Amino acid sequence: MLDSLFAGGRMADLALAALLVETLVSLWLARRLGRGPGVAAILCNAGAGAGLLLALRAALTGAGAAMVAAGLVFALVAHLGEVVLRWRRRDG
Template identity: 45%
Template sequence: MAEFFASGRFIDWILLLMALEGLGLFLLWRVRACGIPPAALILILASGACLLLAVRAALTDAGWVWVWLFVTVALVVHLADLRQRWQRAHSKTP
């Protein structure tokens, strides 16, 4: 079990579950027109996925550059998500 965590394979499983979650939420949006819009969903899942990839890189000794890269991309995507939410919230106010 220690090898499963040290190798980062558990991160792969979490990423797979996130992809399935994203697919399910996307299908819900398409079929019932409810839930999270696809553009927002992509930003939410992408920032989390990048953080998970940073953890995986750190666990597998991939090097600090990969950890830094994934964390930086997660930050940029997170800021884009916040901007999108901020604009959506302000467009609804009278």
């Protein structure tokens, strides 16, 4: 059973669903409590995770190197966006 979850990419789908729930809860908590990371930081963090999970899914399903690379590049861009936000917050 576990092998089929990985072979078909379903494990990555489950992780993406969990990431979506985590992102929505984080956004709700940040808004409700008025503290914590900002919306942009939460979305950049989620985007980096989503990019890595999409690359994993592409690799598990044999989608090809270009799709794996696209997921990794997306994750890198989102990660760099979060790094920029952190540096700006620290300088301010």
